[in-house]
Amino acid sequence: MDFTLVDLDDDDRAFLTEVRDFLAEHVTDEVRRRDRDTGDNFDEGVHLAIGAAGYLEKEWRPESEGGFTRVRRRIWELEKRRVHVPWVTWGTTSMVARAVAAFGKPELVDEVLPKVFSGHVRMCLGYTEPEGGSDIATCKTRAVRDGDQWVINGSKMFTTGAHNCQYVFLITNTDPGARKHKSLSMFLVPLDLPGIEIQGIRTVDGDRTNIVYYSDVRVDDKYLLGEVNGGWTVLRGPLDAEHGAVASAPDGLQDVTIMAHQAGFMSAAVDAVAARVARPGPDGRRPVDDGSVAYRLGRSTARLEAALSTPSIFGRVSQAQTMRDISADLMDIAGPASVLPIETDGAADDGASEYLYRFAPLAGIYGGTLEVFRNMIAQHVLGLGKPAYAAPANK
């Protein structure tokens, strides 16, 4: 790994200042507080401002098509992370927009992409169903052709951001008799169609996601992405991106693994607890002078650094697992007042480790569970073969 500092030229320095000023103006304490209250991980005002400034399009496009240079892309990503821009809905939107660009009919691409860049169109992922999400291909939501329309019936669990989005990237079953990967078709379904009902769900860390019901929803054929029964091909790109199956960059100007944004909460909690235990108490003693506190804080910090440096899909596992492992230790060494949440008088570390503790389980579920990722590593990286789930045959 290359730890050399990157020299910024005058133009890039000016860009850094521009971005900092822009984000300071738009991502206010009020935005962050509202985001915590709603659990949305999205703020429409901020999103539209980012779109109007041209940053959404520059982030989405490669440099060769007018996007950010590598250095500016890195500056933009790190500055957004530093000020906690609500980010989840842009993440899903930009992934789906790539599938629309690759597989959408020209009139659909024209309808959607300009508004994605202005911020007026957002898109969410409709994969998981109430009966199970790890094996997406077992999808039961049906789409049946009726003339030049399709009729969709079914339900999707955990469609995060649906209530702030205009379209859902919806995987459906169009041929129940076919082998499962050949039975799927992908649609970009407008979320304002009759027959769609979005119900909110709050998770244990306060995030909002949704269950979405589809009852006789009629969708024009132009919203079909790719071929009928070719939905798995359309899904592959966004799924690979979510699974972190992207090449690492030798210039060091990108995260070594996916979910680095989420890992930022872990860094914040370690910092907050380290500051807390370094402050002298009423008796003049610092908690960190206790050997067991120093040891456990040191171990958490070492685990954090190791997780942040672990590349590719190994990093996805290592970050979420580390979050689960160290959050309880951090709360413990920060003391009983660490159970108080953010912005509560007397909270030990302003709720940083308490939030991490509630967030850690989810970070190892969405985008694929840690168990599934471990199996992917075993099968595809270590070449250990497909797991066999059937009970051993009786001899």
Ligand SMILES: Cc1cc2nc3c(=O)[nH]c(=O)nc-3n(C[C@H](O)[C@H](O)[C@H](O)COP(=O)(O)OP(=O)(O)OC[C@H]3O[C@@H](n4cnc5c(N)ncnc54)[C@H](O)[C@@H]3O)c2cc1C
């Ligand atoms: C906060 C949050 C946001 C989400 N956002 C979205 C979203 O926007 N869109 C969307 O479509 N989905 C979303 N999801 C769903 C998420 O992708 C699924 O929860 C996840 O893929 C697991 O599916 P499941 O919950 O149905 O569990 P199941 O698939 O039912 O799994 C149950 C248990 O069995 C284990 N398991 C299953 N299969 C295997 C296997 N092959 N090997 C080993 N263990 C296995 C799992 O690890 C898990 O412990 C979100 C989930 C959460 C919690």
